[in-house]
Amino acid sequence: MTAPALVSVRGLRVAYGDGPLVLDGVDLDLHTGEMVALLGSSGSGKSTLMRSLTGFAPISGGSVHVVGHDMTNLPRRRLRTVRASVGQVFQQFNLVGRLSVLTNVLTGALHDAGPINLAGGFSSAHRRRAMELLDRVGIAHKATDQARSLSGGQQQRVAIARALMQRPRIVLADEPVASLDPRMSHAVLGLLREIAHDDGIPVLVSLHVLALALEHSDRVVGLRHGQVLVSAPTAQLDAATLNVLYDHENDNEEATRVDDHA
Template sequence: MSTTLLPLEAALPAEQTTEQDSLVRVRDLKVQYTPGSGLVLDGVDLDLFRGETVALLGSSGSGKSTLMKSLTGFAPITSGTVQACEFNVADLRRGQLRRLRSQVGQVFQQFNLIGRISVLTNVLTGALHDAGPVNLAGSFRSSDRRRALELLDRVGIAHKAADEARSLSGGQQQRVAIARALMQNPRLILADEPVASLDPRMSRVVLELLQSIAREENIPVLVSLHVLPLALGHSDRIVGLRHGQIIVSGRTNDLDAEQLAPVYDIDDQGEE
């Protein structure tokens, strides 16, 4: 693997290419949702290393969400292995699955905030991930509140802390969702089409934020996208999925639009 062509800011420290540092290791993963139906993922290999942002590129129906879900046990692992945060995902009992999920920050297209409560409380819910049901109205530690405010400051919207989440713009809501994910002290962030509902400018802001978080927290960020220029502009590595198979994979700086064109098979567009 060549790193000599990379500009300094995109280069990863050498130790990040060693196997023990991979937070996610997927081998020959096959996923079939129902017996007799086709394979949604067909022999996928994937490694995610600390500090890197990996764009998962593919058109609708190619299997991006399924691959992400398989990392936290939300998709059936029909065969192959999935290791995430040192867990062997196919074998987990309920308690272990909850522990794994508490270590994985998730960001979604639709933000998934609680609209009628404050931005600050939404972020604080990230701290509850491993705590079971609690009363949202009280019982947050002041250290948690301080940290939630710091995180809101980091994503650039501390001044909105007291506002109802639903009053924010889409880009602001997604930044709240990212702060909420960070509140978990995640070892890994999965962002499934995080900018599909945002305008181009805000898409860039959110993707830059995710990439800076990967670097500063030294954690992997896997972000699914279906827009090629966004993937080329905001990732360290690109994995291109088509019909449940990885057909392109490499360092972003080594790839161009032409090499990635096969990801966009027109038949993949899911006409329904």
């Protein structure tokens, strides 16, 4: 029997103010242990879909359920609970550059560490876990270095360790390799997929490069103009099939990016 989805989106519509629909009738499920690639050109609604899962995008219609919570008109206290259960990884890393790598990871525990933590102290248990996570992502030897001294790939690994410090139920990664070279892109996506499979934490990762999605994801959801055009296991797809997601004038650019990462 299939386990219930940790994220269930049905018929989602999103519009900002009186503007046009950014998402129009989107369905999405995220299940334990899978890595799902979210594809689409700029303006297709990928970031808005991710924001809707944490209550940062208005739900104009349809339903969004995240780890058992109905996100429609969710009270602020319960919204904080949902956000604490969602680990997030961003394109620009969002680290505090002057702080140590270890301290950046420890900030992932702020939501449950208690008043002493907010005053600047972290428990020995939190420190041990942070070091274990840094070891897992392969940069424990950088724990005392300032975050800004690290390479882009290393900083993204710190960001992943910080997200895991939350003990998340799901992970959202919004263009996590857009600023990385091909070698580091594969390494970071391989790490995210390992987390999904080994820890049972579903990972939703938005990407532009088709080849990366085809190599590292279990399933693909593709958006165009706010609607889902593709939703299938990755094994059933290829680059030619996925090109339907992109405007004709962008096809050549996308094909080049596929070749660059092959």
